[in-house]
Amino acid sequence: MDYNSLLENSKLALDLVGGGTDIATKLRELLKRGNKGGEMSPEVAELTLELQNQLINAQRAQLSILDSLIELKKEVMEADRQLELQRSYEPFATAGGAIVLALKPNEDGNQPVHYICPDCADDGKRRILQPQGTGKRCNPCEKFFPFDAPDDRPVRRPVRDDWIR
Ligand SMILES: [Zn+2]
Numbered sequence: 001m002d003y004n005s006l007l008e009n010s011k012l013a014l015d016l017v018g019g020g021t022d023i024a025t026k027l028r029e030l031l032k033r034g035n036k037g038g039e040m041s042p043e044v045a046e047l048t049l050e051l052q053n054q055l056i057n058a059q060r061a062q063l064s065i066l067d068s069l070i071e072l073k074k075e076v077m078e079a080d081r082q083l084e085l086q087r088s089y090e091p092f093a094t095a096g097g098a099i100v101l102a103l104k105p106n107e108d109g110n111q112p113v114h115y116i117c118p119d120c121a122d123d124g125k126r127r128i129l130q131p132q133g134t135g136k137r138c139n140p141c142e143k144f145f146p147f148d149a150p151d152d153r154p155v156r157r158p159v160r161d162d163w164i165r
Contacts, residue, residue: 006068013061020054023047081124089116096135096146119143 027047040048085101092102092115100115117138120127129136134148 006065006072009061009065009068013058013065016054016058016061020051020058023051023054027051078124081126082121085116085121085124085126089121091118094135094145094147095149097150098135098145098147100129100136100145115145117141117143117145 027044030041030044030047088104089101090104092100094100099118101118101121102115103111103113115129115136117125117127117129117140120138120141125140127138127140129138129145131137132144135144135146137144
């Protein structure tokens with residue numbers, strides 16, 4: 001999210017609306033002087049057109065602000081989800097040398113011990129790793145995390161021993 005462009009768009013909208021107001025004031029003054037011929041003077045016609053264009057531009061700027069705000073809202077929601085994940089999970093080194101995120105102890109007694117994908121968590125997504133062979137896999141991003149100790153270790157312990165606290 002580009003906060004500067006949000007501010008610039010807000011300012012632009014204000015300037016455009018301000019320009020429209022000035023033109024409307026001039027238009028009112030002209031009309032006050034009277035239009036007895038029944039035909040609109042060229043100045044009035046020109047100012048009316050200018051006013052219309054200004055208002056169209058103002059609308060465009062406002063739409064752009066709306067887009068920026070929607071984008072901002074999405075980012076705030078994503079940041080909230082990331083914070084929530086940071087509160088509930090902590091980095092965990094597997095015997096296979098991978099770093100994943102583990103549910104913090106006593107975080108939620110109803111949840112089984114599990115791990116989530118650190119890469120997806122960076123995007124605010126909580127994706128539980130599923131067992132696959134000697135490790136676990138994040139199905140959505142297809143990344144594999146080795147959990148078992150490498151084969152050259154003297155004793156190869158089962159995965160469960162590695163993560164039970
Ligand atoms: Zn993932």
